[in-house]
Amino acid sequence: MIDHMTLRVRDVARSIDFYAKALAPLGYVAKAHHEPTIGFGVDDGTAHSDFYVSPAAETGEEQAGAVCPVTHIAFLAPSREAVHAFYEAALAAGGRDNGAPGPRPYHPGYYSAFVLDPDGNNVEAVVDWAHGGAVSEGVETE
Structure with a gap:
């Protein structure tokens, strides 16, 4: 079981803005503030974050054109x-x-969408009924 992960990015402020907006429909909010690192998690009333955005290099080590x-x-x-x-x-x-919402051929019931974030990371939102995902009202599963 994964407790949390950190994504390294070139421009922390830009990525925090992107993820705050992109993850809001999934119930995520900025929770842990360990500047310049920010943790996101489900708005459940706790301080636990499971997704962090942090600089690609340590503060003071950023270089123009650094590969992320x-x-x-x-x-x-x-x-x-x-x-x-x-x-x-x-x-x-x-x-x-990077892939509009729709069923995927991975296995029956896999429904997702893909976008590339400001650093080119492939970010997916997925409902996967083969692994216990919830079924929406009035929506048939594949």
């Missing part, structure tokens, strides 16, 4: 509607399309 490794991260969405809302919010926040 590209990562893939998938956030569990509660419904197909939330997948669509994530996708629209992420695009509106400056993300780039």
Whole structure:
């Protein structure tokens, strides 16, 4: 079981703005403030964050043109509607399309959307009924 992860980014302020908007439809908010690192988590009344955004280099070590490794991260969405809302919010926040909402061929019931964040990281919101995801009202599963 994963407790938390940290994504290294080139421009922390830009990425915090992007993730605050893109993850809002999934119930995520900025919670842990360890500047310049910011932790996001589900707005559940606790201080626990499971996703952190942090500089690619330690403070004072940033270099122009520094390479930032590209990562893939998938956030569990509660419904197909939330997948669509994530996708629209992420695009509106400056993300780039990397796969519109829809079923995927990975296995039956896998429904997701992909966007690239400001650093080119592949960010996904997914409902996966094969692994216990919730079914939205009035929406058939694949």
